[in-house]
Amino acid sequence: MGSIIQKIKKAIKYPLAASVILLGYEKAAFIPDEIYLRMMFRYFTGRKLNIKNPQTYNEKLQWIKLYDRKPIYTIMVDKVKAREFVENRIGNNYLIPLLGIWESPDQIDFSSLPNQFVLKCNHNSGKGMCICKDKSKLDIERTKKKLNEGLSENYFYLGREWPYKNVPRRILGEKYMEDESGEGLNDYKVMCFDGEPKLIELHMGRFTDHQSQDFYDIHWNKLSISQNMVSQYKVSKTISPPPPALEEMVKLSKILAADTMHLRVDWYSVNGRLYFGELTFFDGSGFDPYDKYEDDLMLGSWITLPNSK
Numbered sequence: 001m002g003s004i005i006q007k008i009k010k011a012i013k014y015p016l017a018a019s020v021i022l023l024g025y026e027k028a029a030f031i032p033d034e035i036y037l038r039m040m041f042r043y044f045t046g047r048k049l050n051i052k053n054p055q056t057y058n059e060k061l062q063w064i065k066l067y068d069r070k071p072i073y074t075i076m077v078d079k080v081k082a083r084e085f086v087e088n089r090i091g092n093n094y095l096i097p098l099l100g101i102w103e104s105p106d107q108i109d110f111s112s113l114p115n116q117f118v119l120k121c122n123h124n125s126g127k128g129m130c131i132c133k134d135k136s137k138l139d140i141e142r143t144k145k146k147l148n149e150g151l152s153e154n155y156f157y158l159g160r161e162w163p164y165k166n167v168p169r170r171i172l173g174e175k176y177m178e179d180e181s182g183e184g185l186n187d188y189k190v191m192c193f194d195g196e197p198k199l200i201e202l203h204m205g206r207f208t209d210h211q212s213q214d215f216y217d218i219h220w221n222k223l224s225i226s227q228n229m230v231s232q233y234k235v236s237k238t239i240s241p242p243p244p245a246l247e248e249m250v251k252l253s254k255i256l257a258a259d260t261m262h263l264r265v266d267w268y269s270v271n272g273r274l275y276f277g278e279l280t281f282f283d284g285s286g287f288d289p290y291d292k293y294e295d296d297l298m299l300g301s302w303i304t305l306p307n308s309k
Contacts, residue, residue: 007014010043019042041058041287041288048143055297057296058287060303062286063305065286074164074166074262079120079122086256090255094252096276097174099172099175101170102172102173107275110140114288116134116135116175118130118132118174118175118176119143119173121147121171122170123169124155124244126149127155130143142251147171159287163281178229179268179271186202186206186278187204188267190249191264191299192262193302194300194302194303195254198218199217199223200218200220203233204236210234213235214236226292227284227289245269245273252274262265263279
């Protein structure tokens with residue numbers, strides 16, 4: 001009930017932003033990027049966006065959205081093309097086995113797929129994804145409908161994350177993977193600043209109702225950084241064991257993050273072996289405030305923008 005009341009209060013305080021969320025982000029396509037980002041940043045963080053002299057992590061991510069637009073970024077966020085990017089930089093040993101690439105759900109021959117698999121769109125974050133653990137129980141028509149909904153989404157308009165704007169939309173199928181947790185895959189998100197890995201954001205219990213989010217440094221010391229006030233993910237009560245290939249994970253993330261101001265490199269660890277997940281430039285789209293403002297400032301100090309060099 002508290003969250004509902006909070007949403008009502010925010011809608012009253014920021015009616016235009018609330019209308020965009022209610023009616024759909026693409027309905028706001030006519031709003032210039034900077035004005036849109038100022039509006040949504042205020043709505044989600046409760047703070048004014050200082051785009052001329054950004055200091056916090058989330059502010060600097062908005063600056064990067066507007067002013068750091070290298071063509072290669074579109075390749076890096078494309079889940080199909082990113083596989084080639086990773087292969088060229090660190091080899092194909094870290095890629096999850098590919099089952100196929102399709103432009104439409106109608107092109108997928110479900111009878112040829114294994115009993116377990118994952119289908120997802122290459123241009124967005126989650127919408128349309130199908131995680132199949134037992135094909136005999138799969139509703140194929142419903143799955144096709146979800147995939148079409150994912151393909152129809154222009155992910156750029158949600159957070160004006162420029163790299164996604166011109167990604168050619170496709171579906172890719174990958175082997176279903178599960179680690180020792182028994183709950184799918186723990187997600188290790190290595191956050192790189194000016195090309196240097198500094199933080200690892202660990203998500204456990206993904207796609208469950210008890211997903212947790214913890215932050216570790218690259219030497220696997222658990223940190224007090226959290227985003228629980230705005231996130232449904234809670235800090236776990238224990239210190240998780242480090243992935244067996246922690247050192248390798250950090251080393252490879254640095255290679256992939258070369259020549260970027262900020263990049264998050266996602267990994268999975270299965271039976272001691274590393275598998276690449278995805279690349280993203282904007283953790284939480286820069287709209288998720290940290291519980292302690294000092295942490296937002298600290299992470300922001302690790303990103304050097306061109307005008308401050």
